Amino acid sequence: MDRDDLRPDSLLIHGDRARRAGQASVAPPIYPTSTYASDDPEAFTRAATTPQDAGFYTRYGSPNQADAAAVLAGLEGAEAALLTASGMAAITTATLALVSAGDHVALQTSVYGGTAALASEVLERFGVRTTAVAQDDLDAWDAAITPETRLVLLETPSNPRLGVTDVTAVAEIAHARGALVAVDSTFATPIHQRPLALGADLVLHSATKYLGGHSDLLAGAIVGSTALIERIWPTSLVLGGTLGSFEAWLLLRGMRTLGMRMARHSGTALAVAQALDGHPGVVHVDYAGLPGHPGHDVATRQMTGGYGGVLAFEVRGGGAAAERAISAMRIARRAASLGGVESLAVRPAAMWATQMDEGALERAGIAPGLVRLAVGVEDPDDVVADVVAAVEAATA
Structure with a gap:
């Protein structure tokens, strides 16, 4: 079943079906294991070096993570998704993977408090300059994004004032200067907004919220091209903000509706x-x-x-x-x-x-x-x- 042939409500139900081909169970099983064995040394080595492999060690990935990631990537029209232990783990992992000391990050003044704290308390401490911009002021974005800017963090609708950012316009400014654009789309979800189609490079979610949908799990997600997800994955391994198999299973179950x-x-x-x-x-x-x-x-x-x-x-x-x-x-x-x-x-x-x-x-x-x-x-x-x-x- 080709996911490109399906509309969102069908993708939510069947977006992981190709991954689970051959399984008799209608609902996916839970994999409560921390590690996986292999009798084939070459296969074991491949698993240890393959991003999000579902058959090596759960910090690297699990079948439950892969199932939920497949559905979310399909919804966002993306090639890949990386799941994390929380929304803040997603934004922190993506940011730290993409910037270094001496770089510059532009973000909104109206932004989730945790994101604001990441900029002021963590990035600045490690030598990454940050500039906060009014999200609806394109002239201010044009002035703030420079050739030294490596990442632009957007959030639309924003928390808590529900401000709206013109993703396409800001992405054009950012890309002209070589910067990547990541959009926190937690409030909109892929049902109401697909930032990649608007010109963004990455989509971030606190999957704790609407994607999970039942106030019973913490999870985050980073969604984008295979190349960007592979670039971010090593940092995810080092930081260790891994989504557990049971939480990934709950996330997938929540996304169905x-x-x-x-x-x-x-x-x-x-x-x-x-x-x-x-x-x-x-x-x-x-x-x-x-x-x-x-x-x-x-x-x-x-x-x-x-x-x-x-x-x-x-x-x-x-x-x-x-x-x-x-x-x-x-x-x-x-x-x-x-x-x-x-x-x-x-x-x-x-x-x-x-x-x-x-x-x-x-x-x-x-x-x-x-x-x-x-x-x-x-x-x-x-x-x-x-x-x-x-x-x-x-x-x-």
């Missing part, structure tokens, strides 16, 4: 955003599906089928009011992460205080009263009614 889940997530998020837009208890709503969002046109051009299941809104009255609103929600729970079947709400200014100082939070536009809401797959009407009632109770 990704298309159906994203349709519900995105539909509910749009309904909540519309209900809060213009509400007297809300200062502003961040969601690219709203026509008034500054990135709406770009998002509509580069995303398909929806705008994702996360929105942010600033509660009038600041941090205290935002906390009251979260406490008043009966459906959404106060918890980190997103992308599971349940709705979750957090106040980013409090959650990221250890990763970003006040200045960094301000530059990223993270106000004390900002709430990030990741809607689950509960009944949309119930979620909308619950969020609106919570905001009204907190601002009465």
Whole structure:
């Protein structure tokens, strides 16, 4: 079965089928082993030196990793994928594999707190200069990306303000100066956005989120060409951020329903955003599906089928009011992460205080009263009614 003949929902079910040809089991088995034996010395040597080989040692790869990687690569229209133990392991591994002391990295000001900390606390310490850029300012990107820039880190939609980056435009600027472009597409997933088709070189995912989809695993993914994945793989071996076989199995099981889940997530998020837009208890709503969002046109051009299941809104009255609103929600729970079947709400200014100082939070536009809401797959009407009632109770 040629994966190029299949649409996303079919790829999710059958994208690993060719890899498992000959297996009688409909569901893939779990391989709870750390190492693999071989009676053939030449085959053993090949396995030890082949990227992501599924028959040598689990830090190098496993059949469960290979199954999930095959599905994800197919979804992204890529040649290969490398799975890691978390989303931060994915972005850290990819970055450290591609830059050296003296190089320069450009990234967004509006970016996940862990990515910001990687730039300010790790890369700079090891002699890699970094520059943060407003993601929607193409002139600023043009000024920031130089011949010394080796990597451009994008995130769209971004966390937590749901900003939108024009991937094609930034990739053109970066490639003209010899830089690679990696896009964190966690919020969009391959269902709504395929960065490689937009000109990016790599796609990064916190597979903990929508790809896994059930708040029961940690995983990350790096997706791109075979050449780039082979370049990154040795660093992955050294860092050791390997995804376990059981977690890879859970990831594959979660991905089977990704298309159906994203349709519900995105539909509910749009309904909540519309209900809060213009509400007297809300200062502003961040969601690219709203026509008034500054990135709406770009998002509509580069995303398909929806705008994702996360929105942010600033509660009038600041941090205290935002906390009251979260406490008043009966459906959404106060918890980190997103992308599971349940709705979750957090106040980013409090959650990221250890990763970003006040200045960094301000530059990223993270106000004390900002709430990030990741809607689950509960009944949309119930979620909308619950969020609106919570905001009204907190601002009465």
